[in-house]
Amino acid sequence: MLEIHYLVTSSDTVESVKIYEKAADFVAAQQREVPDLEDYFHVTEASVDGKKLELKEPTIYGLFNKLNQAN
Template structure:
């Protein structure tokens, strides 16, 4: 399970995906759930924090799709 806590402007939101593959597939859609520029506060995979060098949705996408 992938959980992402992110900032959309001034508000903070959380979204959960059943798997990393679900997140990657969704980000490839013409209209994904999350904008590339959203700032990530925290991301975990199966409860373990993901160490991000680029704390944006695009950064997470690139890191997980490698």
Template sequence: MLVINYEGKTKTYDTADQFLGRQILEVPDFEDYTEISSVTLDDKPIELEDKTMLGLYNYLHDQKNNK
């Protein structure tokens, strides 16, 4: 489960792939510049250099492609 905390709110996705898929839609769930306060994947924190939705997207996309 992917849990994103941003701007005092929380959004949960069943999988990282679900988030990736939603972000490439014509109208994504989040604007790229939305700032993230924290994010966990399967209860493990993810440390991002770029703490935006675009940074999270790039991180997850890179992780998926490096497997």
């Protein structure tokens, strides 16, 4: 399971959370003509099967790149 905690804007004070059954589901959803999440959203935390991911670029785009390389 992939769990993503993110902020829509830098001034947001409340995180949003999106959960995918598999990381591959997130990658596929981001490749659609209209992706699930905008590339620029700031990722505050992401985990796969309970393991936190370290992101060099803490955005949805950075998360996509990290997970797309793993597949």
